[in-house]
Amino acid sequence: MTGTTFPRPVQGKTVRYAFVGLGDITQEAMLPGVRHTGNSEVTALVTGNPEKARRVGEQYGVTDTYGYDEFGTLLASGTIDAIYLATPNWRHAEFAIPALKAGIHVLVEKPLEISSEKCREIMAVQAASSAKLMVAYRLHFEPATLDTIGLIRSGALGELLTFTSTFTQMVSPENHRAKSGVEAGPIFDMGPYTINAARYVFGDEPTEVVSAVGVRHPEAGFGDFDDTVAVTLRFPGNRLAQFVLSYYGSVLDTYAVVGTKGSVEVNPAYMYGKPLERTVTIGDEKHHDSFKNTDHFGGELKYFSDCILNGTDPEPDAEEGYADLRVIEGILKALESGGPVRLEPFARTKRINLSGQLQQLPAQAPPDLVDASNPGRGKDKSPLN
Helix, strand or coil, X not given: CCCCECCCXXXXXXXXXXXXXXXHHHHHHHHHHXXXXXXXXXXXXXXXXXXXXXXXXXXXXXXXXXXXXXXXXXHXXXXXXXXXXXXXXXXXXXXXXXXXXXXCEEEECCCCCCCHHHHHHHHHHHXXXXXXXXXXXXXXXXXXXXXXXXXXXXXXXXXXXXXXXXXXXXXXXXXXXXXXXXXXCHXXXXXXXXXXXXXXXXXXXXXXXXXXXXXXXXXXXXXXXXXXXXXXXXXXXXXXEEEEEECEEEEEEEEEEEECXXXXXXXXXXXXXXXXXXXXXECCEEEEEECCCECHHHHHHHHHHXXXXXXXXXXXXXXXXXXXXXXXXXXXXXXXXXXXXXXXXXXCCCCCCCCCCCCCCECCCCCCCCCCCCCECCCCXXXXX
């Protein structure tokens, strides 16, 4: 078919990655997980800081380093099969699109991009390429999350009514997230967790942003964006999802689902580096479950490499990223207008495969970071991606 590109054949049973962007999430979480996967290796690093590339490369035995302006040379080098993309949100299309056109597979951090228009552009390029793209929704592979989705799908909670969530943390005003406007603020950085969770809990797509309220605390020291946002979404079947996001609150990441027969609360629910826990109440019976801490990042990388090696399509694909971005855009419109915003009709047929996506790699100790920092203030360290 004219215009179709084909992925370069992977040599052997290991997928060769270039890591594009060497910020805190790459260094703290994804690089340490690579050695666990058994099917992935890092052969190149891409960053705007040559000294950082050299020092990080020394930690992981990677000698091939490129500047962002040399990305085209890397794509033509024949030394990589895929990229892991962890640049700022607004630079995802810049690297994902040429990679896909070159037949290079793409694992991109969430959100997929900062507008539904950019998401659709990525989706169109991916559709014309046989290279695969997966959005890094690490919780789609995490045992506590999958077990909770299984509990809900079983009907044990009865008819689902509400989803409520709080995701807050103290972000340092010195972190780049505090200096890059709304596209780096809590709606784009933390919102994908709560929106995505509501969507996989209900197994459906929201139809309306009922309300969105944002506030700015002058003492937070941030730029021109709301540091705390409260949102209500309407789902089909008279179901409501409500959540609060904040860059200026003590760490809390939790969600609760209430049905006609019972409820489940997951707390912590989104963070990595700690066991996720939940409380289930069915009628008068209540019990608590604690799930073993796992390597979220190594797990999602292993899954994506398996998809590449086996020729299967990943579940959290570009459309899954678009599904969250359409809601984020609705939230931004509701904040601006002060009223409800109807969302354009959208149907997502692909959902999480509970048995096929489960990953249980043991957790890794974080390494020392090179010219990068965790976003939290002082001792209040809380990973975002």
